[in-house]
Amino acid sequence: MTLEELRKQIDNLDRQLVALLSERAKAAQMIGHLKAATQLPVYEPSREKEIYANVRAANHGPLPDIELTHIYERVIDVMRALQRNELASERKAHEGHQHETGKN
Numbered sequence: 001m002t003l004e005e006l007r008k009q010i011d012n013l014d015r016q017l018v019a020l021l022s023e024r025a026k027a028a029q030m031i032g033h034l035k036a037a038t039q040l041p042v043y044e045p046s047r048e049k050e051i052y053a054n055v056r057a058a059n060h061g062p063l064p065d066i067e068l069t070h071i072y073e074r075v076i077d078v079m080r081a082l083q084r085n086e087l088a089s090e091r092k093a094h095e096g097h098q099h100e101t102g103k104n
Contacts, residue, residue: 021075025082032083036090042083048076 001009035042055072056065063071 024075025079028079028082029086032086033090035083036087042080042087051076 032042034040052069052072055068059065059068
């Protein structure tokens with residue numbers, strides 16, 4: 001393959017990754033809503049360890065496991081921040097609603 005063909009392949013793969021990351025983010029937001037409803041913490045270390053193990057088990061290279069784990073650490077950090085922002089927005093909306101209705 002030529003350099004240009006390989007770059008087009010990478011561009012296509014990047015678009016696919018963006019779509020998959022967006023789907024993952026939507027799922028993380030829904031999990032955030034469920035956690036809020038059940039008062040579960042956003043940070044769950046055991047679940048994160050499970051994700052890393054799943055990712056390593058699915059890895060067939062050429063990325064070393066440790067590098068793939070680093071990528072997923074960042075993905076999870078971003079998803080956790082998304083959940084926290086979602087929960088904060090829900091709390092604010094709930095507090096605003098309580099203030100409007102005169103309830104505490």
